[in-house]
Amino acid sequence: MSQKRNIFEEVGEQKASTPTPQGGMIDQGRGGARRGIRAWLMVLFAMVVVMVVVGGLTRLTDSGLSITEWRPVTGAIPPLSEADWQAEFDKYKQIDQWAIDNQWMELADFKEIYWWEWGHRQIGRVIGLVWALGFFGFLLARQIPTGWTGRLLFIGGLGGLQGAVGWWMVASGVTSGEGVTTVASYRLATHLGLAFLILGYIAWFIMLLSRPERDLMQARRQKEAKLWGLSTGLLHLAGVQILLGALVAGIDAGRSFTDWPLMMGQFFPPEAFSISPLWKNFFENPGLVQFIHRMVGYLLFAFAIVVFLRGRKSAHGATRAAFAAAFIALSAQVVLGIYTVVTAAPWNVAIVHQVFAILVFTLILRARFLSGYPIVTSIRGA
Structure with a gap:
């Protein structure tokens, strides 16, 4: 049976024994x-x-x-x-x-x-x-x-x-x-x-x-699947380019052909398949290794433009900014890569090129993350 309320008791007043509602159940135990x-x-x-x-x-x-x-x-x-x-x-x-x-x-x-x-x-x-x-x-x-x-x-x-x-x-x-x-x-x-x-x-x-677990779970509902797929592809292609850069560095191929955009005055380097057996040229021939690194670099840049333009259409400001930052960093890396070639890869330029690769890789990864877990901003916040 319920007790009678005192006529002098404040309407909003609660007794100390009243339990406080518990929130954040998604994060309980996490x-x-x-x-x-x-x-x-x-x-x-x-x-x-x-x-x-x-x-x-x-x-x-x-x-x-x-x-x-x-x-x-x-x-x-x-x-x-x-x-x-x-x-x-x-x-x-x-x-x-x-x-x-x-x-x-x-x-x-x-x-x-x-x-x-x-x-x-x-x-x-x-x-x-x-x-x-x-x-x-x-x-x-x-x-x-x-x-x-x-x-x-x-x-x-x-x-x-x-x-x-x-x-x-x-x-x-x-x-x-x-x-x-x-x-x-x-x-x-x-x-x-x-x-x-x-x-x-x-x-x-x-x-x-x-971000809290509950925030991530809610953000996943706003995942931009198309952008997620494009950024995943861009990340993988950037990884391939990094591996090719390591092959270039491993045989000092960056110092073998120092003209650009041609290689010794021609599009395809001379004696690109001079090593026997044939497959070794893809790992040990300086001309062919650097040529592949250049071509994949052009492909990566072109694909980055497509991803950047798609990223601009995101409904979330943080996601748009992340894709813009990744594209700017990658563009700078392309310019730095060309400079590294024409200067015959001095150690200080080469190491900056490597550091920029880390920056580009990380920014692409961040853009991918925000396409999968976007930060939803209200109209007033935007």
């Missing part, structure tokens, strides 16, 4: 430390970018073969005495790169290239440590949101695989008596491609964690 994990992933993303840049500089300084062994743990300690340095130098003298290209080197010269490769590997170790501390820290604190444990573990697995692929790449150049002075270009492309795959997953997870 919370966790989303902001903390997002910040941790942003640190990992920045470190992987640094790793890619240092790796590029290591290649441009011909330092990648200076450490001839793979010691994941003990290799973290550099030579500490002159005897240790001499022992490392003696190991380097046993490979073809020293015998063919670098017999002029003294110990001081060897130290310079050694520090580049050691620094590159050390950054990899630090990334692994940061991942492990973050993952197991959040796991033990039970702060990983529902459904995210496998995703975060997957990133760690890719990082471990990257270390193995890195040694697989280096091992292709640590030879004696075979006349090989560099790493295999296709292994270099695999190594760089996996780095971009790691960057892509980390960036995607950061974007997912930047």
Whole structure:
């Protein structure tokens, strides 16, 4: 039986015992430390970018073969005495790169290239440590949101695989008596491609964690399927172009033909199929490799125009802006690529070209994300 209300009681007044309605049921059990994990992933993303840049500089300084062994743990300690340095130098003298290209080197010269490769590997170790501390820290604190444990573990697995692929790449150049002075270009492309795959997953997870689960579920209903498909295709084509760029870098093809838009005065480079067997030309012939890189670059730019024009028709302002930013960055990358060719790819220009590739890839990925999870703006907000 209900109690009588006091005639002096305020209409809006509620008793302290009245339960407060609970909201956000979609996020119940899914919370966790989303902001903390997002910040941790942003640190990992920045470190992987640094790793890619240092790796590029290591290649441009011909330092990648200076450490001839793979010691994941003990290799973290550099030579500490002159005897240790001499022992490392003696190991380097046993490979073809020293015998063919670098017999002029003294110990001081060897130290310079050694520090580049050691620094590159050390950054990899630090990334692994940061991942492990973050993952197991959040796991033990039970702060990983529902459904995210496998995703975060997957990133760690890719990082471990990257270390193995890195040694697989280096091992292709640590030879004696075979006349090989560099790493295999296709292994270099695999190594760089996996780095971009790691960057892509980390960036995607950061974007997912930047918004509440309920917001993402509502945004999916506004997904622009056509734009999502076009941006996915653009992302994949950009990935192919990045792999081709690694092939170009692996054989220094960017310094072989320095005229543009022609190649030695003609559209198709001379002696494009001079290597036997035929298939090797697609990996080792500087003219053919650079030609393919150029043609795919033109195709990528043309396709980017189509995607950009379609992106302008999006009903969401943030999505339109994201596609515009991706197109501007890609256009700048095309110009930078041409400049890299005509200047014979000096190390400072080449590394900027590589950094821009990361920027373009990330911006395309962001545009794709916003086409799938658009930020809905009210008419007043717009």
